[in-house]
Structure formats: structure tokens, C-alpha cells
Amino acid sequence: MMIYDTQEARQIDEWARTSGLPLEVLMERAGSQIATQIKTRHSKRERILILCGTGNNGGDGYVIGRELIRDGFDVTLFTPFGKSRSDIATIHTHYAEAFGLVAEKPCGRYDVILDALYGTGFDPGRINPEFEAQCTFVSEQKQQGARIYAIDVPSGVPTDHTIGFKEIAIRADATFQLHAMKRSTFLIRTAPFYGESETLDIGLPAFGEWRVSPKDLASLFKREPYGHKGTYGTALLIGGSDTMPGSIQLATRAALRTGVGKLQVATTSLAKQGIVVQAPEAMVVDQTLPAIQNVLSSISAVGIGPGLSQEVAETWVDHLLESDLPVVLDAGALIKESYPERTAPIIVTPHIGEFARMTNQTVASIQDDLFGQATEYAVLHQVTVVLKSHVILIAKPNGGGFVISGASSGLAKGGSGDTLFGILTSLLAQHPSGDVERTLALGAEWYARASKQVERRLHPSSLLATDVIEELGRFGL
Template structure:
């Protein structure tokens, strides 16, 4: 599913008007009715009126159309309009007239507080995707009253006060229980802090033409369950360990042996046939004792208990028949380990995943990663991304799309920027947004599990972009399953790894999308 900026959405709508004979009034009617349908669902089991809070733009017009439909279905409905009739654009003015004629009670802003306090449901139609900057004036006052009422809120297209493209909240912003967004989801719904205010997101069809969407050349995609499922390999009944791919992992320096074990286990749990964890000779016995299902390899260690630089050649020789490599979990940051990493990247013989300390080996010189001769996936968290690009964490988080695209362009790698709504970027600018996962994943070792998942998928023949996007989806899905069963706090990374087979089973069987789409 494509994800758009406000400008792209307006361009699509303009193309519909100019080339396909649509009118803005028709789109407003379609959008408003979809809002009304969701509002009708939300009103099940509730008693009392619906109050629609309308701004002076076409977003307010959408709300007025919804109000008219709800009144037609027998609900008590009032609309607070924060503009005079003469200040409304033509379509919104027409919607106001139609709503009044249908029996919707039209209220003045001075009546808003009392009406909102008595509402069963509030529909936020104050600001649309065309608003720029923080909410000001009457819009800000309306938003404050909506939040103060503490009633269920349905937002129209975007919760008012959230940056459509950035998710920024620079002033008052509506906290919605449900957001109905039109045609295609907007970027700001997947960027924080705005994403935290959107509640459940429902994407509704308003008749957008596929050709009009394709002409916009949109480069951001939300990973849907059906797409992730299509990426997974299927096997015949006579498949065996030799046909499911071989993974070699370099991980687990002294004091961090668990990281190597988690990555190795995750590669197996996602379906790789054979996994070997290579570790410094002082760590190898410990890792071997942690998980009997994978093999281990002892390599020369450094004085610090990490990998010796000369171990790189031995690792690559041992991994000559591997289908995927992974380097980084618990690797360590001593100079020898950094040299080891650079040597493996320069002479890699199979698709490679770099995580954690392995990424730090390229801090300040990300262009060296472009020299990797094999497909490369790197999986930084915001701090590692900041070090890699020479930025602050605040700059990375302020525009995650720009950061992940820049990293992919410089490194020529598939870059997975961790965090809520993980982003996966290709060097050409294409970005996948991962919809699965929660704070369950914010536990020590979770990133090591993700590294193993991606390596396991690479070994089974997935391309680097698909392995990264499907890996993030499965990793998050495993966390979501645990959260439903155990709650979101106190979950161990090993439990996330153990949940991967069930997550993959569910994905293969068919899952509803995390972000709901209604045709």
C-alpha cells in the first residue's frame, strides 16, 4: 500500500479532477460517507449525540457530509462550525447547507464546550492534510476543547494538529481513538509523536484511480501481510536442511556471548537449514553450550576478548559454502574487531547482514560499505545511524525518512532503521514502512534476533530488500503475538525468537493487515 505526503495526495486529486472528470464535491461526498460508516460502528453500544467539530476548510466539509449521513441514519447529530458561512470554500459551504437541511443542529463556537462534554462521540474535522505548521487561533481552541471533553474521538484524514508529512506536534493536537484516512495513508501517521495520537488507522476507498496514483511515482510503501507472505519461500515435502540455506554468524565476544546465541537461534527459528556461529576462541565453548541446534566455530581472538583482525580470512574460508552471513551481535568495538568487520565486508562471499558493533566500524566513513561485493543489509538503531552519518540522534529522529534514504544512497545497501514503524530503504529511494511490533521489541537482544531473522531469510533465497522487509514484519509479528498473550513488559529476546515459527505459520495462513483497508 502506497503512503503519501499531503502534496502527493493533492496532486493525485488534481489529476482526478483534470484528467478523469471527478469533482471535489464528489470526493467530499465519498469521504464523508466513509467517515459516517466508521462513526456508526463506533456508536454501537453508546447513547447520546455525535458532535462534529468542523474547521473552515474542506476537512470540515468532509465532517459535515458525515454529519448529514449520520442524521439520515437516525442519530442525534450536531456540528460546531468554526467559521462563518462566507468564509467556507464552495464545497464545504454546500455541505453545511445540506447538513442543515437534513436536520443536523449547527452550533456556534461559543456552544462547543457544552456540546462536547455531552457527546457520545466526537468527530474531529478541524484541520486537514493541507494545513501547515502548528494549530493556531480558533483551530487551536477547538482542539483543546476536543481533548478536554475526554470522549471517544474519530479523526477525519489526520488528527488535527499533527504534521501530515512529519508527524510533528508543535502545538495542541487531537488525541484520536480512530483515524479514518482517505485513499492512501499519510506519512505523518507513521512518524512520532503524531503516530501515537492517531489511534487505530483505517484507510478507506474514495475512488482514486490507479493510473492517477501510479503517475505520482510514490516511493513509500506500507508492508502489507499479503506482500510479506508472498516473499516467503515455499518448500516441497522432501525439503531438508541442505535445501533451506546455510547461515554463518560472526558474533559473541567475551561478555556478550548471548548475542551470538540469539542471532543463531533466530536464523534457525525462521527456517534456515544449517547455522554456524563463529566466535572468539574464548567465547566459543560458552555459545556452544547455550544452543545445541547450531554449530560453532572458534576463531582467533584479540586481547580484549573480541575477534582478531586475522580471523576474517579464516571466517570467510569456513563460510565459503554459506548462503548468508551475519556480523555484529556482541562483536565488540575494540580496534581488532573493527578491522575484522571491514575485512569481511570487503571480501564477503554471500549476502551479508551487519548490525550493532559491526555498523560502528564504519562510523564517519559509510561510503566504505558501498565496496561490499555482495548484497548488504545494515540494521542500525537511531544512535548507530547517527554515528554512521555523523549526525545527532535528534536530527535522525526528526526526519527518519531523510536519514534512512541518505544512508542507503551513501552505502548502496539496504538500510533498516529500527524503531516504532521501522523503515527499510533501498539505494534508489524506495522505502518500506513496517507496521508490526510494539514496545515488546525494546528489550536487550531483540536486535540480535532481527539480525538472525534477516540472515535466515537471505539464506533461503530472498533478495536483500525482501529479506529486510519480511524480517522486520515477522520480528514485529512475533512481538505482537507475545504482547497479546503476556503483555508488553518484561518479555525476553529469547521468547521473541521462540515465537517466530508461530508468527510465520500465521503469516502463511493469512492475516488481516495491521492497518485496516476498506474498499
């Protein structure tokens, strides 16, 4: 499923126009589909109010109103900003009026309110007393039990980022997104305004830089009937310290649980003791440069960082980046201001705080423009960015990427990042020549879904990284 920004949404409309698919036809498709959704969710006894703006979003509202009133629903339509200024929307305005749907002022309490005021590309300059009044009115109706629906983007919500967003907007219970999801669906300040999100196919081709993570995990579980441990790669994890021995243990267990054939772990003496007990399937080596160099020739992917100080990691990171192996940099290994040019991929896996440090920005500024910030760093440094927030973004070095959402809130806890690090390194070792970003996206999706599955038996507050690791093995059964 695609994720569009404002420009891409306009480009697909332009493509439709130049390809002979009239925009009024797209408006008809969108409105009809949303009307069908309303009909299946609500009865003719309920009062429905449609708030229509002056643009194409308002035109969608007229189509919906026409379809509903034709089938006997109780519909009121209100145009707080005046008549349509869109030629395409005006066509559907006339059609709706022919069915008896004319604008009138709202009165009393409504069971359903449909927000068709503004669509994509909302300009904060449009916020005025009349719009604020509509936001207040909808909020009051919602408090009295009205169900609020939005078309494409809740009015007042920006599409691409939340820079300057004052949270003056319609707060929907559900949003019907047309053709593709919008970036602000995944941003921490705007996601609550969407409510439940459903994407409707209106017959357009899919193109764009960002997309929702692939959901089909079957390729991760495929095993060759005549395979051996060498078939599934050898990974090297470097991490852990005497003061933080648990991080590398979690990464080790996660790597083993996600299918790597052989696993080498370079860690300290104290951390080794835990690995011998918790993950006897792993092979341990000394956390020294000679020991690491000795095993590199047999490795298909390497990850470094959890539990390491930046000072300890620095020499090893430089050495690893001189190799021709996929390298995953996490935690204490996120120290480089620039990266060498190389053919093998470099993957950096910061959480928001680490990424703010890496880019010399604030956490708030990163959260405001999650897609833009991740893309800029990935393209500038020619690395793959796995940015961990309330969602996971995987940004490609050539632009675009994947979004993974729906993970348990219980992952907001120590050890979660170490677990994901182990998963990703394991999968890269198994698929060193495949589509790197897709492999990472599948791994992050596996991790997110496993965390959500744990919630069936544990409250998110009680969820531990070890619970997620054990749950990984229950998929595909």
C-alpha cells in the first residue's frame, strides 16, 4: 500500500487527467465507495450531517450525500465557507441538488458527521474563525455521541509533516483515505486525528516513494528441505559490556530465533557467561580486534553496537566499514559523521533520541517531519536508516522506503531495540544479496506483529523483550 505526500497526491490526479480519466469520475468513485461504507455502518433512522468545503473534498461530500439521500437516509448538508469554487465539484453539486440535496444550516444533534471541508495539502493560513467554529461544533457533537468520519485527511491536519501544526482540526473516529495513505497518518501529533484508517481503491495505479511494509512474511519462514546451517548464513554480533551484558544476550536470542544458520558473538567475559546459559547455540569469541578479524572471512553480515560505549566501538566500526559485508550500526556504534563509499549496505538503527543527536536537532523537530528527516539523512549519507519511534521507518539511500506500524506500546521499554537489532542482522546474513530494505521491512514487521500477538496474553505494561523473542517462533505455524 502506497503512502503519499501532497505532491504525489496531485501528481496522481494529474496523471488521471492526462490519461483520459476525468477527475469527476474519480470523485464519483470515491464518494460512492464512502457512501457504501456509511450505509453498512449506520441505519436510516440516524441523522447524518455532511460538512462540505469549496474544493474537491467538498465535491466528494456532495456525491456521498446524493447517494445516501437517494437510498432514503436522513441527510443534512452544510457549506460553511460558501459555494464550490471547483468546476469538478460544481458538477456533482448540481447532480446532488437534482436529488433534493441542498445546503442548509445544521440544527440539533446528529448521529453521524462527515467531514468534507478540506483535503490534502491543508494550508494553516486557512484557519479562520469560521473553521475553528466548525471544529468546536464537531467536537461538541462528538461528545454527545456523534460518530465522526473524514475524507482522505481530517480537515485542518497537514498531509506531510506537523511543522507549525496548532492542533486546530477535526478529530475523526475514522478516516476514509483515497487510493493511498497519507504521511501524517503515521506522525505522532496527527495520527490521533485520523482515528481508524481505511484506504479505498478508486482505480488508480500505485506509484510513490513510500509504502506500508509488506505483510506477507512467508518468505522469511521458507526452509530448504536439503539445506544445512551454512545455507542460512553466518552473522556476527559485536556488543555487550560488563555493565550492560543483557543487551547482547537479547540480540543473540533474537538472531537465533529468526533463523540464522550460525551465529558468532564477540562480547566480554561477563556477558559470555549469560550467553552460554541463555543461548548455547551461539559461538562466542573475545571482544578484541584480532578475534573479530579472525572470524570476518566466514561472516555474511555483521552488527555492532548494543551495550558498547562509543569509545570502545570507534575502532571496530572503522574496521568493519572497510569490509565488503553488510554492516548494521546500533546504539554505541552510531558515531560516524560520514560514511565511506562502499558496495555493501550500511544500516543505521537509531531511536529518535539518537537520531536527534546524529543530526544535531531536537527530538520534536525529528518527530514533526519523520519522513523528510529520515529520507534526507539516508540520501545524504547513502545509508539505510531504520528509524525507531512509535512507528518504524526504513529509509532507502535512493529515497523512499517502508513504514511499519501497529506494534505494541509495550515495546517502549529497554531491550526492544536490541531485539530488533538481532532480528535485522540475522535476516541480512540469510539474505545478503536480496532487496535489503524489503528484508529489513519484513523483519521489522515480524517484530511488530510478534509484539502485538504477545498482548493476547499479557498487558502491554508487562511485555518484555524476551516475550517478543519467544513469540517470533510462533508465526507461520
